[in-house]
Amino acid sequence: MSSHVVNSAWKVIPMFESRSISQTVDFYTKTLGFELASVKPEHGKSEQYFCSIFIGKKAEANFYFSKVSAESFKSSHAYIALGTSELDDFHVYLKRTPGVEFDKEIEDTPWGFRQFTIKDIDGNLLTFFKFLEGGNPGEE
Template sequence: MASQIVDSAWKVIPMFESRSIPLTVEFYTKKLGFELASVKPEDGESDLFFCSMFIGKKAEANFYFSKVTTENFKPSQAMVGLGTYELDEYYSYLKAQTGVQITEDIEDKPWGFRQFTIRDNDENLLTFFKFLEGGNPGEE
């Protein structure tokens, strides 16, 4: 019964922490090319406490960020699958951007991924990957 219910799952949205929502929005939109879906201020205040950003068709890679104080901050990590040709192009694009820290250069891994990792302005890690064999979803 449970397996039939969870078969309806259609998306995963990682939740990252941010020390500054405006700086996070700037980094993800201007450096990484993400689109801003929404930002939310705290009730009655102008300070932002939440944002949602995405890339991909139908916002398939969607990330939520919530503001936390520095002493409570915990970096997170996530993986984002890209198309066969786009991965290398995106890597070259990010390498040319100032302010983007690549922590792991692009390479083929023994587990069947070609991947690279960046660190965002809040020390969260994003690994972008493609499958080495069998094709990548969304390709014609």
């Protein structure tokens, strides 16, 4: 029974914290080029407390953000796999984009990744990577 349940998993959605959902949406959509899936509440009815953003076909890289106070905020870290040529292209794009803070520059790692890490406006870390060997799903 447990192998059937485990084998049915089809997606992981990390949950990050945000001090301002509207600023998070702006950074991820306008600066990084992610897509907005939803915001709660919608249409400015009151202060926003949740958003969902994504990149990739079928929202394969999807992130949820919940609003927290500055005092209770804790940063998170996620890895996002990109296609073979797209990783370097995205790195070049982000290096030229105002408002993007790099935590670690692009490098080839001993564990077989080519990767770089940026910080979002709250200090959450996003590591974009590709495999050095064996090909990369997602490439065109």
